[in-house]
Amino acid sequence: MAMARASSGLAYPERFYAAASYVGFDGSPNSSSKALTSKFANDVALLLYGLYQQASSGPCKIPKPKGWSPVEQSKWASWHGLGNMASTEAMRLFVKILEEEDPGWYSRASNFVAEPVVDVEINHIPKVKPVTDNGNTSPETKTIPTENGSLLETQDKDVVLEGLGSVGVYDQWVAPPVSGQRPKARYEHGAAIIDDKMYIFGGNHNGRYLNDLQVLDLRSWTWSKVEVKSGADSLESPSPVPIPPCAGHSLIPWGGNKLLSIAGHTKDPSEAMQVKVFDLQTCTWSNLKTYGKPPVSRGGQSVTLVGTNLVIFGGQDAKRSLLNDLHILDLESLTWDEMDALGVPPSPRSDHAAAVHAERYLLIFGGGSHATCFNDLHVLDLQAMEWSRPTQQGEIPTPRAGHAGVTVGENWFIVGGGDNKSGVSETVVLNMSTLVWSVVTIVQGRVPLASEGLSLVLSSYSGQDILISFGGYNGRYNNEVNVLKPSHKSTLQSKMMETPVPDSVSAVHNATNATRDLDSEFETSQGKIREIVMDNVDSEPTRNQNKNSSENVIATLKAEKEELESSLSKENMQSLQLKEELSEAETRNRELYKELQSVRGQLAAEQSRCFKLEVDVAELRQKLQMMETLQKELELLQRQKAASEQAAMNAKQKQGSGGMWGWLAGTPPDQKTDDA
Incomplete structure (x- = not known):
């Protein structure tokens, strides 16, 4: 079963009360459970109650x-057993269990209107005719409300003249008029780009997992379904591979003509994480045979391709336990490794976003637990294998989970997500070199871009980068496509000139090294001094008029510089002292460890000796028991022998006395016998 964040945390009061009305609750605290028991088993009905x-x-x-x-x-016990569970968590579990037991409830609910909702504050925006699952509606011009409330219309000529290369606006989301049979609306699916084609695999729709593979040709904006052929279980086994429906997985392009589907929630989850490969040439799925110990199965994890390695972090396992472990799959040796990194890792979470910068730094942003969402940023140095939590700059995004992100150069674009109350409407970007956030654009209303579980991919056409989003859930399941052409402008350039910030390398080290903090501070101060001095040189007439004030400023800056140098010198001395103490502590630790190993060795030898003694004692006890048995048998034989000898002696004496009396009577023994 899927253990994602209870089928999305968006618009849950609305969806929860629709579900409660569907199963028969009237909304009062003393609501009867007759309607529940008529639909479900008693245990499920009591849990829902x-x-x-x-x-x-x-x-x-x-x-x-x-x-x-x-x-x-029983009803009281069911309610009382939930303890102090948060109401939002109870709502999510209620809807999740209902979708597992009755997947079609959402479409059959009589009081739920599955149409796009227009907020009253922007009711001047015309409703967009929804596209049905069969995809028979024709392409049309669509509108997406922007931050200032104006409507951004997308005409065919703006988008489809030459495919991706004709998007005519920057930093705004537009909806291209796609053709062909659209995929079923979904969220928590996988998406990847290969050769100007966007592939969509799996996902969740109304609580049902999907396993179809859809493709959107980005040159003609035409949808089509990939007809999957029966493949091989692996290279060693030619049996067909049943591809189970899944959601919360990751889809990674590999080798130019292959797609890797990693992990994900399934109806019958396996114990270990599985990696499946789709070959675009043969249109077949197969299992990737790996070596080493694979991670436990999960969904909602992040999978990042770094060189030839897949870096997997976090997620939620089949028992709804949140994870923050780190694993790496080498795609050349196909070997799993579980990594133990230094520092404090991110708290256990799922539905977060991950990116890699400079092929060295792994960035983790946001995500959610069972009851809350995060907006923290963590950085893992993949060379030093050390976690840090650098300071974020600029317009820091709000907490969210279920968002999607892609990198364009050193910029990391984040779209969508939710916070258990509503969808996130901002599209934000992080400069990974300066760790400065800025807002690209804001959409208004309940649109697919303000969804949880949507996908975001990057495509380049004739040197032009285009972001493409698909699907998501924001109170309804979506199957719409939107595109954005980033302008690559640094909106915070002026702010950065006024307040320089360290680059990502310094930011990572500054989070863990006090000495380097001081170095960076000193260099920043020197940079300010240089800027001010250059300004004074460039404005020669003004400097002549204000010579005294400039000299005072320079003198003040020199004094501050001397103070910083003095402070830095003291900190360096303290750092050296701390290093010496650390070295001594490490030496003592090594000695104690050696002593511990010696004691462990002695203890092991004594334990072995004790075991041998116990074995010897057991053998001696067994021999003693045998000796006692033999002693008893010997005594019995001796008594039998003594009795036998006594009987023989008695018989001999009796025989000897009869012959004597016969001789005295004058009768020979032979004659006496004959007479007798």
């Missing part, structure tokens, strides 16, 4: 009366 009460009324504070009927006692 408890989750509904937890979501609508909070933790159970009602005592358990002795006079309740068994049904009411």
Whole structure:
């Protein structure tokens, strides 16, 4: 079963109450469960009842009366057993369980209108005719509301003249008029670009996992479905591969003509993470045979291609446990490695975004747990294998999960996501060299771009970069395509000139090294001094008029510089002292470790000796028991022998006395016998 963040955290009060109405709750705290038991098994009905009460009324504070009927006692136990679970978590679990037990409830709910919703504040925006799953609607001009409330119309000539190369506006999302049969609306799917074609695989629709492979030709903007042939289980086994429907997986292009599907939630999850390969030439799926210990199966993880390595972080396993482990799959040796990094890693999470900068730094942003979302930024130095949490600059994004991101040069674009209340409308960009955030554009209303679980890919056509988004969930499942052409402008250039910030390398080291912090501060101060001095040189007439004030400023700056140098010198001395203490501590630690190893060796030898002694004692006890048995048998034989000898002696004596009396009577023994 999928263990994603309960089928999206967007618009959950609306979706939750629609679900509660569907299963028969009237909204009151004492709502009956007759409608529930008519639809589901008793245990599922009781769990749904408890989750509904937890979501609508909070933790159970009602005592358990002795006079309740068994049904009411079971309902109380179900509610009381949820403890202090947050109401948002109860809502998500309620909808998740309902979708697992009755996947089609959403489309059958009589009081839920599955149409685009237009906010009352922007009700002047015309509704867009929704595209049905069969995709029979014809291409049309669409409008996307922008930050200032104006409508950005996308005409055919703006987008489809020569495919990707004809997008005529910068830093704005436009909806191209696509043709062909559109894929089923979905979220938590995988997306990848190969040869000007965007491939979409799997995802979640109404609680059902999908396993179809769709392709959008970015030159003609035409959708089509890839007909998958029966493939081989692996190179060693020719049996067909059943591709289970999945969601929360990652789709990575590899080798120019292959797609890698990594991990993901499935109905019957395996214990270990699986990697499947789709060959675009043969149109077949196969299992990638790997070596080493693979990670536990999961979904909602991040998978980042760094050179020939896949870096996997976090996610949520089949038991709904959040993870923050780090694994690397070498695509050349096909070997798994679990990495132990220094520093403090990000807290366990899923549905976050990851990117790599300069083929060395792995960046992790946002994500969610069971009850909250994050907006923290973590950096992993893949050479030193050390985590850090640098300071973010600029317009720091709000907490979110289920967002998507791609990198264009040193810029990391982030789109969509949700915070358990609503979808995120801003498209933001992070300069990974300066760690400065800025907002690219803002969309208004409930549009697919303000969705959770959407995909975002980067395509280049004739040297032009284009961001392409697809799908998502924001109260309804989407299958729309939107594109954005970034302008590559640095919106914070002036701010950066006024307040220089360290580059990503310095930022990572500054987070963990106090001495380098001081070095960076000193260099920054020197940079300010140089800028001011250059300004004074360039403005020679003004400097002559204000010579005294300039000299005072320079004198003040020199004094500050001397103070910084003095402070830096003291800090360097303290750093050296700390290094010496650290070296001594490491030496003591090594000695203690050697002593510990010696004691462990002695203990192991004593344990072995003790075991041998126990074996010897057991053998001796067994021999002693045998000796006691033999002693008893010997005594018995001796008694039998003594009795036998006594009997023989008695018989001999009796025989000897009879012959004597016969001789005295004058009768020979032979004659006496004959007479007898």
